[in-house]
Amino acid sequence: MPSPRPLNVGLVGGGRGAFIVHPHQRAIHFDGTRRVVAGALFPDPQIALEEAANWPYPIKGYGSYTEMIADQKNLPPEQRLDYILIVTPNHVHFDPAMKALEAGIPVFCEKPLTVTLEEAEQLVKKVREKNIPFGVAHTYLGHWTTRFSRYIVRAGLLGDIRWVDSYYLQGWLATKLEDTGQPQAAWRVDPKRAGGSGCGGDIGTHALMQLRYVTGLEITEVSANLEIFVKGRPIDDHFTAYCHLSNGGRALVRASQISIGHLNDLGIEVCGTKGTLVWRQEDPECVTIKLLGQPDRVYYRGAVTPGDGFLPSKEEIDKVMPGLMEEPTIPSGHPEAFHDAFARLHRCFEADVRKYQAGQPFKCDGTKYANVEDGWMGMAFIKTCLESSAQKGAWTPMPPKI
Numbered sequence: 044m045p046s047p048r049p050l051n052v053g054l055v056g057g058g059r060g061a062f063i064v065h066p067h068q069r070a071i072h073f074d075g076t077r078r079v080v081a082g083a084l085f086p087d088p089q090i091a092l093e094e095a096a097n098w099p100y101p102i103k104g105y106g107s108y109t110e111m112i113a114d115q116k117n118l119p120p121e122q123r124l125d126y127i128l129i130v131t132p133n134h135v136h137f138d139p140a141m142k143a144l145e146a147g148i149p150v151f152c153e154k155p156l157t158v159t160l161e162e163a164e165q166l167v168k169k170v171r172e173k174n175i176p177f178g179v180a181h182t183y184l185g186h187w188t189t190r191f192s193r194y195i196v197r198a199g200l201l202g203d204i205r206w207v208d209s210y211y212l213q214g215w216l217a218t219k220l221e222d223t224g225q226p227q228a229a230w231r232v233d234p235k236r237a238g239g240s241g242c243g244g245d246i247g248t249h250a251l252m253q254l255r256y257v258t259g260l261e262i263t264e265v266s267a268n269l270e271i272f273v274k275g276r277p278i279d280d281h282f283t284a285y286c287h288l289s290n291g292g293r294a295l296v297r298a299s300q301i302s303i304g305h306l307n308d309l310g311i312e313v314c315g316t317k318g319t320l321v322w323r324q325e326d327p328e329c330v331t332i333k334l335l336g337q338p339d340r341v342y343y344r345g346a347v348t349p350g351d352g353f354l355p356s357k358e359e360i361d362k363v364m365p366g367l368m369e370e371p372t373i374p375s376g377h378p379e380a381f382h383d384a385f386a387r388l389h390r391c392f393e394a395d396v397r398k399y400q401a402g403q404p405f406k407c408d409g410t411k412y413a414n415v416e417d418g419w420m421g422m423a424f425i426k427t428c429l430e431s432s433a434q435k436g437a438w439t440p441m442p443p444k445i
Contacts, residue, residue: 053128054082057084083105206292207314210295217273248421
């Protein structure tokens, strides 16, 4: 049988110096089974068309995402978009996502999902109504070591989880960078474009997702402080939430953009009754396990040996996470990194999109990439933390799951 044609992807956003579109578009082309073919790259229609004409490779430019989505019905099936990728500032996530869903087009959206919990709820309902693939780009779930960490914790190898410290620390907004015209800084500190929380929405949601994905636990109650250290900034640049977990354990979800010396320091420590797991995305090839009275065990992607006295046999691992041990594509010592993580997410999303198009069952269940319910949970967390912080850190319950 011939290979299936590459999936066609359309971009919403990505022009005029945007950053996140570029790791995404490289990841889309990573396997030769997906390709970017179209884009509505900027709010101004003329600039959008100019940006498309100057794109590094030929794509069809549109003046707006509304025009791009509406045009799909006019194209032959093999030229239509198979999914859209939304890489705009936060306030332009909801509308293109909703329009694409209504047109039956799967969506892969940058985080946070929306700027309000109400918008997030509408997207959840629409995805369920249409039964259509929807992914949220929590990049760091794409690291193989994140998935390996998930296996270790969820298989009970650390015992009962007592404590989790999940964090994302940066220092790039330690000064009022937005006043220099730096575009990435400008929209992130603008509540109209970023939402009610700056630091929490931008990177605190990554720390939250890392905790939920690896442990399988939910946050039930928070005591939060959203702080502004740079004078004149309207929304938080430092975020701390002490949390009660669904199993009775405790957690700290913290984020900072004023911690000088930190670059993109996302990490997680999971402490159980039998041991502790440590992972950092700036050293993403390894997972460290600390056990009582034993030397630390350091596992590197591509060099993991099942049945070593801590890990069970490969057959037992496959029962919990089928295919985990076959996932790495290059030998250990040849590092996977940021772009590989993006590619793994798009690869997994592609599999669900192809099943959707073929009328086959698919599981957009959050096991391979964050789904729309995960996006809703991020917004519920931010809303709850804002309420708690406004009451000087008062314990505030999370809303019930939608």
